[in-house]
Amino acid sequence: MHFAEKIQSLRERVFEQISPLITEDFIYLDLPYHNNIGDTLIWEGTLQFFKQLPHRCTYKSSVATFKESRIQVDGGIILLHGGGNFGDLWPDHQRFRMDIIRKYPKHRIIILPQTFFYEDQDLMKQDAEVMAKHPDLHICARDNKSLAILQEHFGKNNILLVPDMAFCIPKQLLDKYRIAETDKTLILKRKDKELSEASIERLAPKGKHVEIRDWPSLEMSKAPSKRLYDILNNKYTSRSMVDWYAHHFFKNKLLNMGIAFVSQYKEIYTTRLHVAILAVLLHKHCFFLDNSYGKNSTFHDTWFNDLEGISFLK
Structure with a gap:
């Protein structure tokens, strides 16, 4: 398919x-x-x-x-x-x-x-x-x-x-935030408690421009959520104002960041489920690896096992 x-x-x-x-x-x-x-x-x-x-x-x-x-x-x-x-x-x-x-x-x-x-x-x-x-x-x-x-x-x-x-998520919204593809290869290595013990770095293809990253929002010295929680912790701010800011600014900032990030790579290796899902939405070939407790493999076997363009690496 x-x-x-x-x-x-x-x-x-x-x-x-x-x-x-x-x-x-x-x-x-x-x-x-x-x-x-x-x-x-x-x-x-x-x-x-x-x-x-x-x-x-x-x-x-x-x-x-x-x-x-x-x-x-x-x-x-x-x-x-x-x-x-x-x-x-x-x-x-x-x-x-x-x-x-x-x-x-x-x-x-x-x-x-x-x-x-x-x-x-x-x-x-x-x-x-x-x-x-x-x-x-x-x-x-x-x-x-x-x-x-x-x-x-x-x-x-x-x-x-x-x-x-x-x-x-519709194609029109994806197109709004995607950027031009380069010849770079992404190795997406998550850094939290769901990281598998397997070494993803060894999969790096030889002779290619490879970047080993996590979601850019998780690598920033000043996280995008800081502004959101500054608003939340301000005693003069209502909770409804926080929800409004999150819906109209915070969410859109992370969407822009994530779609632009994944769209720039020609080839993707990922330990994160939603990098694989976003690769599918952007029609990009992706090598998919498991997380610590099998979430990625079971998702792949349920929905992606007949999909051309996704290769699961066991």
Whole structure:
């Protein structure tokens, strides 16, 4: 399957699986006010998906800016941001997610596409027990392995298999930020707790201009989120002002940075899932490597195994 056909099929699946659940206006929580451009791509893709719906997003916030007063007491629909932080590897987002599920049993809650990973199996059982008590909880798995975990341990909730929301980003927006391609090769080596023990540097092709990088937003001495949190920590600034700034400036800055960054390279090797996803959206050949717990390989096997232009290196 070629890039354009694959992108279209994944967008259609997102819409077919999620849109029937959104039957009225809704709110969108746990927005990623941090410097990982991958989460910003999910954020933008989710907003683009909303444009196809007949209902409105009436409130959106991060964990830090969330106001309980913005949630109707008697019910409604809550969407929780997707990504790769469901489980115990990134606990702040998981605690917020579980808190929302406990506090709002009268609401329909939709967890947008997530990769699921627990090191602590007892914690997974505890979370599953809490979620089983919610009468209208819908969980989107981002890959087949996550789907199997959910079906085995979270089977009392409605479980769906849905690709990453970043695939909903349209070509027009990508073209707005992309820059001219060079002859350079990117080796994208993540530097956080998800880095695999395998050495990606040894894959550097000989005789080519190779750059070993991470997302540029994570390499900057002054992170893009600093301005956002300066605003948040100002006692004269409302949380709604922080959300406004994040939506209109912070998000767009990271989008511009990420799309321009990936678009300049002719060839890409990556340990980050969203560099591979962005390469697909930009129709670029990509060599894809796993992260520490198999997130990338399971995503590849679920959605990319019939895609020309993506080579998974085991």
